[in-house]
Amino acid sequence: MFPRTHPRRSLKWRLTLCLALCLALGGGLSLSAGAAQSGLAYLGEELKALQADPFANPGLLWVDRGTALWQADPAPGVPACASCHGAPESLRALIPTLPRWNPATQRLENLEGLIRQCQSERQHQPPAPYESEALLALTTRLAQGARGLPLSDAIAPEAAPALARGEAFFRERRGQLGLSCADCHERYAGARLRGDRVSEGMINGFPIYRLTWQTLGSRHRMFRWCNEAVRAEPYPFGAEPYLELELFLRHRGAGLPLETPAVRR
Ligand code: HEC
Ligand code: HEC
Structure with missing residues (x-):
């Protein structure tokens, strides 16, 4: 389906190799067995301090x-x-x-x-x-204005099919690299990937100020970025699959305190 050009394949190899290396080096500390952790827990001390700073936080x-x-x-x-x-x-x-x-x-x-x-x-x-x-x-x-309140797990019974589709999206392998959200944010949570420390992919900090972007971005911008990272076609902002994904991520991260505006690498 995709033209398998040489540069793309070598990129896939590089990423696969990187993930494999991270694991081999013991960087892949999968923390998904315990309670959900905010992306904050995966930041270095400097960024943690920047987020907490009531004057310097760029968000x-x-x-x-x-x-x-x-x-x-x-x-x-x-x-x-x-x-x-x-x-x-x-x-x-x-x-x-x-x-x-x-x-x-x-x-x-x-x-x-x-x-x-x-x-x-x-x-x-x-x-x-x-x-x-x-x-x-x-x-x-x-x-x-809602900082500190825990993400709710309240989901209307009518939303159950949407929640299930959100979870399926999260676990589905996609893109030319064939990686699912769960591959990176559960299996490899804690590993280093191209300078980033992969977190559990939680949504309690959004909109986040991301140094990589040099600006603030929404949850859907992040989903698009992560889709593009595996060479998958991103969905438009506000698209149904992203709303379903957002619902599933709220459920998955229920109890995490809201920390908007979070600062991320
Ligand atoms: C190739 C690995 C990879 C895949 C696959 C991936 N992501 Fe990510 N994601 C990252 C990296 C790297 C970051 C930035 C570091 C971090 O915060 O984890 C990130 C960040 C995030 C964040 C922000 C976390 C925070 O605390 O600010 C969310 C939310 C997220 N991803 C959701 C997803 C979703 C949903 C999918 C599936 C559509 C997905 N990711 C697929 C690598 C990946
Ligand atoms: C003319 C009055 C009016 C103005 C102006 C207005 N809103 Fe509303 N807004 C409402 C009403 C009425 C509702 C429905 C409230 C409800 O259903 O409880 C609502 C609902 C909302 C909700 C959902 C609240 C909920 O609990 O369901 C949000 C969020 C919101 N407005 C944000 C905004 C923002 C942001 C602006 C400015 C850009 C704005 N509104 C301007 C009257 C207004």
Whole structure:
């Protein structure tokens, strides 16, 4: 199906070799047998300190931008988020339960989707595009308001098939490298891969400030990045398979405290 060109094959070999070496060197400390651990546990001391720093954490820039956007009228005569919702913290309890099942639409909805829906239905504005600075800022501000709350395991019975599809996606081998999410984030959790220490692939820190990106990114940006890392075709932002994956990852990481904005390598 894929043109098996020489450079790609050699890349596959390099990665396979790297993974094999990591294991051989005893770097592959699979921690998946115990309780779920945040990506924070896999960071070096410096990045841990940066995340905890109330002034230097670079993600706080988006928190401030989010506060400003929350309070501003998007256009003359159009009410701000704040004028209907009050403080961002009023939505605190919602955040750890996302994505959630909407019985009216029979679909999953995540935080980005809910914000965009309010922008179009309540403010009658064009919704901020995925991964735009505005949507990242609002998402970060709302999630930061829920810092410390544990990811919820509450899942509507109607969402059971979506949860099962999310788990199947997580365990399915994909891309030219034929690796599943579980291969890297369960089997090789703790191993070093091209400068990164592979974590358990948890979502409690998002949006995260990633040094590799030199900016903040959403959960779906991370999924796209991880898909591309194995040479698989990524899905569009907000796509159903990514919402299902997000649901499964919430379930898988239930109990982990939200730590937005997290800092990652
Ligand atoms: C080739 C190995 C590999 C595969 C396969 C892979 N990832 Fe990742 N993933 C990484 C690396 C490397 C990072 C960055 C280091 C880290 O945080 O683990 C990462 C980071 C993440 C993070 C961020 C963790 C945090 O604490 O910020 C999430 C979430 C994630 N991956 C989810 C997935 C999902 C879902 C899949 C399957 C679609 C997947 N990954 C497949 C290598 C992989
Ligand atoms: C004109 C009033 C109004 C404005 C302005 C508004 N919203 Fe809403 N929003 C609502 C209403 C009403 C709901 C539905 C509440 C419910 O179902 O409990 C809602 C729901 C939400 C939800 C889901 C809450 C939940 O518990 O289900 C989020 C998140 C949200 N809005 C974010 C925003 C953001 C971000 C903005 C600004 C970009 C915004 N809203 C602007 C009225 C508004």
